[in-house]
Amino acid sequence: MEVQHKILVLDDDADWLELSREMLAQLPSKPEVRTATSGKRALAMLDAEPFRLIICDLKMPRIDGLQVLAIVRRRYPELRTVVLSALEDEDFRSRAYALGVDMFWLKTEMQGHLQMYLDCLESLLGRDQDGGFRGIQSKGLMDIIQMECLARSSTVLRVTRGSLVARLWIQDGELTDAEAEGARGETAFLRMLTWKSGTFENLPAEPNRERTIFKPVNALLLESAQAIDENDGSAVEASGETVQVHRRTVWKLSLLARAGAEFVVAVPPDGQGVPEALGTEAQTVGQYAHWTRRATESIKRMGDAVDAGPLLHLDANNLERRLLLIPWEHKNFLVGWSPETSEGLLEKTKKLVASWDS
Amino acid sequence: MGLLKNIFGSSAAHAAVTQLPSGSITVDRAGEIVSSTVSSAYPAELLRTVGKEVLALLHEAHVAQMPLAEVSIHFAVLRITARELRGGAIIFLFPQTALSPISN
Numbered sequence: 155m156e157v158q159h160k161i162l163v164l165d166d167d168a169d170w171l172e173l174s175r176e177m178l179a180q181l182p183s184k185p186e187v188r189t190a191t192s193g194k195r196a197l198a199m200l201d202a203e204p205f206r207l208i209i210c211d212l213k214m215p216r217i218d219g220l221q222v223l224a225i226v227r228r229r230y231p232e233l234r235t236v237v238l239s240a241l242e243d244e245d246f247r248s249r250a251y252a253l254g255v256d257m258f259w260l261k262t263e264m265q266g267h268l269q270m271y272l273d274c275l276e277s278l279l280g281r282d283q284d285g286g287f288r289g290i291q292s293k294g295l296m297d298i299i300q301m302e303c304l305a306r307s308s309t310v311l312r313v314t315r316g317s318l319v320a321r322l323w324i325q326d327g328e329l330t331d332a333e334a335e336g337a338r339g340e341t342a343f344l345r346m347l348t349w350k351s352g353t354f355e356n357l358p359a360e361p362n363r364e365r366t367i368f369k370p371v372n373a374l375l376l377e378s379a380q381a382i383d384e385n386d387g388s389a390v391e392a393s394g395e396t397v398q399v400h401r402r403t404v405w406k407l408s409l410l411a412r413a414g415a416e417f418v419v420a421v422p423p424d425g426q427g428v429p430e431a432l433g434t435e436a437q438t439v440g441q442y443a444h445w446t447r448r449a450t451e452s453i454k455r456m457g458d459a460v461d462a463g464p465l466l467h468l469d470a471n472n473l474e475r476r477l478l479l480i481p482w483e484h485k486n487f488l489v490g491w492s493p494e495t496s497e498g499l500l501e502k503t504k505k506l507v508a509s510w511d512s
Numbered sequence: 513m514g515l516l517k518n519i520f521g522s523s524a525a526h527a528a529v530t531q532l533p534s535g536s537i538t539v540d541r542a543g544e545i546v547s548s549t550v551s552s553a554y555p556a557e558l559l560r561t562v563g564k565e566v567l568a569l570l571h572e573a574h575v576a577q578m579p580l581a582e583v584s585i586h587f588a589v590l591r592i593t594a595r596e597l598r599g600g601a602i603i604f605l606f607p608q609t610a611l612s613p614i615s616n
Contacts (some may be wrong), residue, residue, distance in 0.1 A: 197529050213610040216531055216609050220589045220609050226531060241610060341568075438577070445576035450567040452572075453585055456592070459561040460533060463588025470573075470583040477578070 159185040159206035159279045164196040164222065165238075166214040170261075174209065177268065193217030200230060206279055207316075212239040212246060220246075223253045223461030226503055234278045251314075251353065253463050258355075267358050288412055296375050298354060301328045303371050308507045310358035313350035315508050322364045329371040331363055339366035340374065347378045385454055406510065413506045416475060416490040421508065423484060434490070446479060446488045467500065478503040483511070530554055532590050532607035538544065539563035541599030566603055567592045 163174045171189040178187045185206070190196035194217060196208070208226060212219035223235060235255040239246065242260060250258050256278055259271055269494045295313065299322065302309060306327035313334075320334035320342065332343035367374070410418060410433055417433030419442045427441035451466050468479040476491045480503060487507045491499060535549035543564035550559060566583075573580045584593045591606040 211529050217529065218589075218609040221532055221607075224587075224589050239610070246610065250589055328549055332568060441576040442578070445572050445578070448572045451571045456562055456565045456585070457587050457590075459558050460590060461529070462532070462590035462592075466586045468583065468585050469582045472579055472581045474578075488553070 159169075159203070161185045161187050161275075161279075162196060162199060162205045162208045163187060163189045163190075164193065164208060164214075164219070165211040166191050167211070170211075177272070178275070181272055181279070183276060183279055185279060193219070193222040196222060197225060200226065205233060207234040207236065207355070209236045209238050209275075211240055212237060212250075220249060221254070221461065223250065223255060225461045227254050227463070228405060228461065229456070236275065236278065248314075249466075252466055263342070263358065270358065293351075295349060295354075296379070299324075299329070300375065303329065307356075308361065310360055311354055311359040312357050313346060313349070313352050313354045315349045318349070318352075318505060318508050320346040320349075321357075323360060325359065325361055325363075329367050329369055329374070330365045340369065343367065343374060344378050345424060347375075352475070403432070409506060409509055413497060413502050414491070415503070415506060416492060418490075418506065418510070419443055419446065419488040421486045421488065426484075442488055446486050449479060450481070450486050467503075469500070480504065480507050482507045532609065533559065533562075533605045534605045534607050536602060537563060538597070538602045539567065539600050541567070543567050546600070562592065562605070563601070563603060566592070566601055570594065570596050570601060 161178060163171055163178070165171050165174070168191060171191070175187050176190065178185065188199060189204070193214060196210075199205075200208070210219045210222055210226075219237065219239070223237070224233060226233060235253075237250045237255050237258045238261060239258075240261040242262065247258050249250055253405070256419075257274055264271060283341075299311070302311065302324050304327070304480040308325050308327075311322040311324060313322070318335060321332065322329065322343070323331040332339060333345065334342040334346040378415075406418075408485055415433065416432065419429055419431040419434065419439060421429045421443045424447065429439055431442070434442065449468065450465070453468065457463065457465060465481055466476075467481075470477045470479075471493065473493065475493055476495065476499065478487075478489045478491070478499065480487050480489070487503075487510070489503045489506060491503075496501075530553070530607045531551075531609075533554045537548040537550060538546045540546050543560060545556065545559060545563060546612055548559065569583065570580060570582070580596070582593065582595045584591060587608070589608050591608050593604040593606070594601045
C-alpha cells in the first residue's frame, strides 16, 4: 500500500500558505499538506503527529524560521527540511545549510522554476521509500560532474568547501564555464577539482552565460587526473612517505604565512588521533588542544540548553592575540592571530581551515 | 487572559518552546545571576546554565595560560558575548534571526 506522506508548511503569510497548498497538490505522490502560521504551532504539530517534510519560511515574528529549524534538527533528525524564503542573502543560506537543511529555495525563483522545485520536493519525500540514497559522501567532484554531463543536464553546480565557493555552468551536458577562488574558465575548473570534500547544490541553469570552456569535459577531467597522479607518484618515488609528510608540512606552513596567522591547532575528537599544530611551541599544543576540547563541550551544552543550533565559530581575544575556534570536518581548529589583525579575520580563518587538509 | 487561554486552549496546543533570550546577564564567580535584562518569561534555569558554562570556558582558558578578556560564541541562531569581571562575567545574548541584524 502506498504511503501518503505529510508535509507541514510554516509561514506567517496566510495567502502564501494557501498558494503553497495549491502548488503542493500538483506533486505526483499527493501528500497530505498541513499548515501553521507560527513556529510554536508548527512545533506542537510535529510533537503530535509524524511528518515527512517541513517547508519553513525564515522571517516570522516571535520565533523565526532559523530558530524553528535549530529545534527541529535536534528533535526530529529524520524530518526532511526545506527553507523557502524571500531573503536573498548568502549569510542566511549558509546559516540554514549549517543547520543541516536539505534544501534552500528562494520564493523569488518560484515563478520560473516551479517544476524543478516540485521535482526536488518529490525526491525528498520519496527517497527512503524508493530505495535511493541520501548524500554522496563516497563520490568525488569528478564523479558528480561526469554524472551531470552524462545526464545531459542544464544546471549551475554550486560547490562549497568552507568559505570557498565555486560554480560550474553546465548546459545540455557540456561544461561551459567555471568560477573558483578568483579564477575563471579552465583554470578555475582545474583548481576546484583539487578539493577533496565539500557540499554541492544544483541551481537553475543559466543558458545565456558566456562560454569560456570549449574543451570536452572528459578531456579536462583526464588532464586533471593525470596531473594529480603525477604529483602523488613523484612524491612516493622520491623517498616514500617522509617526503610526502614533509611536503604537507611545508604546504601548511606556507598557508599559515600567506594568511598571516600566528598558529593553528587542529584538534580531532577524543581518542581519534593526536592534535596537529603549526606555529606554536610544543608544550603549549597540549594546553590549547585541551582548552579547545573543553570549550567545545561547554558550548555544546549551552547550545543544547537554549536551542541555539550548532556552533559556527568562537571569537576571543586578550592583549596578546585574537583566537578563532572553528569546527570543520570532525575536527576543531583553534587559530591564533596577532591582535592587530581585524579586517576579514573570520573569512581568512575559514579559508585557512578549508585549505588545511586539501 | 486565563479564561481566554482556557477557551482557546493555546497553551495546550503549543510545544514548550520559548523565544531566544535577548539582553544581558551578570553572573558572580559561583555562576549565580546577579542582574539580568533578559525577559523574565525566559527560564532562569537556562540562563544559569549559560552563565556556568561561560564561566567554565573562561576558567579553562586561565588553566591553559591564555586568559581571555572577551569571548563571542556564534551559534546558528544566537550570539553570546562574554567579558570577564573579577571572577564573574557579564554576558550579552543576541538572537541572530531573520528579524534581527546578523553580525559577525
